[in-house]
Amino acid sequence: MKRTPYAISAMATAACLAAWMVAADPESGDAAEAGDAAAAAAETARELPPRVNNHRPLRGNPADQSEAANPPSPFSAEAAYGDVPEFSVVPRDDALSFYPCENCHGVMPPNPERRELYSPHPATLDHGAGRIWCLDCHAAENRNVLTTFTGEEFGFNEAYMVCGQCHYQPQKDWFFGGHGKRVATWQGERELYNCTHCHDPHAPAVRPRQPEAPPPIRRGLEAQELERAHHGSVIEGGTKDE
């Protein structure tokens, strides 16, 4: 294939362009009306390969067949970490005052509007700094269960699956025993306290508390030790200006 006619003149170039346009639309009946030069140019242009667009959309990539069949739910300890030691959770729903919630909500239409709630619901939600509200954790259609952001439903005894959406590091530690507390035994059956056993989900920060009584002061040490307790360290006074 010779490409020289393209370079001869501007006219030839124009003719070539016209011929290509004709070639690109082979059904056009106007191709015969072009001039001789254009016809000659068209003869060579017809042999150009059709222009293809090399853009391949990413979404056209083949799906992973192995996972597409039945992907495991990401909302399980096994899916997340695989080797979590077996455990059970201290039941939580029997500690809830108004459970089951459907006693009231079963006959009330769900109202998805963000609004202030009244008793018996907590008036304030001191959790998430205003970024979350009731129906981010409570399922709108079934108040007896909790929900994740992706719509998975968990009972109140599996609250740790809901908490772990944001608090994933404490959740991982909890699965393996680095966070939270194991009940009664270090050996044998592993029973854990749920997140909500210690943390009020509507105000999870730990509130200060009075400590147990201090140890008795040894006989003969009263003056010195009380000075320590109330006026700072005695030793500090001795070594401050060294």
Next chain:
Amino acid sequence: MSKGSDQNRQLEAKKPPAGDGVDLGRRNFLGAAAAAAGASAAAPAWGGNTFMDAMGSFFQDHYQRMSDEEISDALGRIERRAKRDYGVAILCRDTPPQENVVFGYALNISKCQGYRDCVTACVRENNLGRDSQMQYIRVLEMEQGSQNLEHSEHYYDPETVPVDGKYYMPVQCMQCDNPPCVKACPVEATWKEPDGIVVVDYDWCIGCRYCMTACPYWARHFNWSKPEIPAEELNPNTNYLGNRPRPRGVVEKCHFCTQRTREGRQPACQEACPTGARIFGNLLDPNSEIRYVLENKSVFRLKEELGTEPKFWYFTD
């Protein structure tokens, strides 16, 4: 001094008539005999013991040399003595260490709030004298950003804890793998058990307190007076090397609640901690909680440079 003597007199007065509080152990047998010879007519024979019990206590051997039968006899004497001293029927056992178990402890100082619940639970569980200064656990209030133990405060008593700018570090026996206290004991009354717990034979201790000076963690404590325990609070589940009622004049220490942990239960301090800061378990089990903490958290040990190899780790989130 005078206060203490008064107290002792009061304690003597409170004793049931059957006993005068003299524990006829090996230590004070001669003293008691001398006192008896010196015409102290008030003292009943054998300190309220039967003749057999008095002789049994006197000739009782070191724990590790006793046969099963001798240990069983010793346990019976302990139970009878507790009944006499406190009026409570206790069960004293000699729970052996489990195979393939070495205990370890980890404490999360980011979580500890300084409530001292562990201390209270320990005192009750281990039958520590209520009137003495005896406490196995000291919760140190520390300046944030500092590790200076000299500037810590363990008598803190604010309205609420935690106090801003402070953190809390409970200190108890570290159950060292290379325990300096064991080396210091001149009569081998303290040793490391196969499950890693450093224990004391209270009947063999002579009360010299060398181990207390050898311990860099202030973990060992001396019974200056006979432990005063209200009868209704006496924990009847006891152990020979653990929480059985101790006589006056012996050293004792945290023993990881042998009466609980050797049966698979958690120690009392772990059970009481409301924050979940305390993590206890078997160091030889790769799936245990303690191993997860040691492998995944930043941990440190107290005074590690001394080479005592504590089996008690501190960690942060």
